Amino acid sequence: MNRNAGSNTSRPRSTRPRRHVGASLAEATIYGYGELAASGRMAMLPTGAVADMIVTDPAHRRRGLARAVMTALATAAAPRSPTAYLAASPQGHPLYTTLGWTTLTPLLVARTSVASGG
Numbered sequence: 001m002n003r004n005a006g007s008n009t010s011r012p013r014s015t016r017p018r019r020h021v022g023a024s025l026a027e028a029t030i031y032g033y034g035e036l037a038a039s040g041r042m043a044m045l046p047t048g049a050v051a052d053m054i055v056t057d058p059a060h061r062r063r064g065l066a067r068a069v070m071t072a073l074a075t076a077a078a079p080r081s082p083t084a085y086l087a088a089s090p091q092g093h094p095l096y097t098t099l100g101w102t103t104l105t106p107l108l109v110a111r112t113s114v115a116s117g118g
Contacts, residue, residue, distance in 0.1 A: 017072040026076035028069045030060075038065035042073040042084065049081035054092065066095055074099075 017028035017038075029039040037060035043050045051073060056066045077084055087107050088096050097103075 017069050019072050019076060021076045026073050028072040028076075030065050030068060032060055038069050040066075040069045040073055042077050044077045044080040046081065047083075049077040049084040051084060051086035054086070066092070067099065070095070070099055 017030050020027045024044050025041060026044060027039070027041045030037045036057065038056040040054035041052050043052065051070070054066060054069060056069075074084065086096065086101070088101075093103075
């Protein structure tokens with residue numbers, strides 16, 4: 001399908017993430033048709049790794065890209081960290097469950113104005 005011909009419903013040409021692994025941070029990105037389709041990063045510490053900023057562009061969702069990113073990050077972190085953690089959105093929860101992640105606790109993120117005394 002030609003990207004300029006309308007809606008892009010085909011997979012990006014490559015679903016293999018580009019991986020950069022440093023001493024304490026792994027990053028994975030997938031590009032499709034010249035644009036960032038999916039990405040994520042994982043901080044790696046001796047006590048555990050933390051997945052963060054796992055994102056798939058809406059135009060590229062439902063194609064296995066987040067799964068590919070998470071698999072690449074887990075592979076990079078496994079030799080350095082015995083356990084990994086993440087805070088997931090409700091939309092991401094089904095993916096993480098199929099990848100073997102276990103919910104430890106529901107997460108509430110709230111905000112208030114300190115000036116209001118709340």
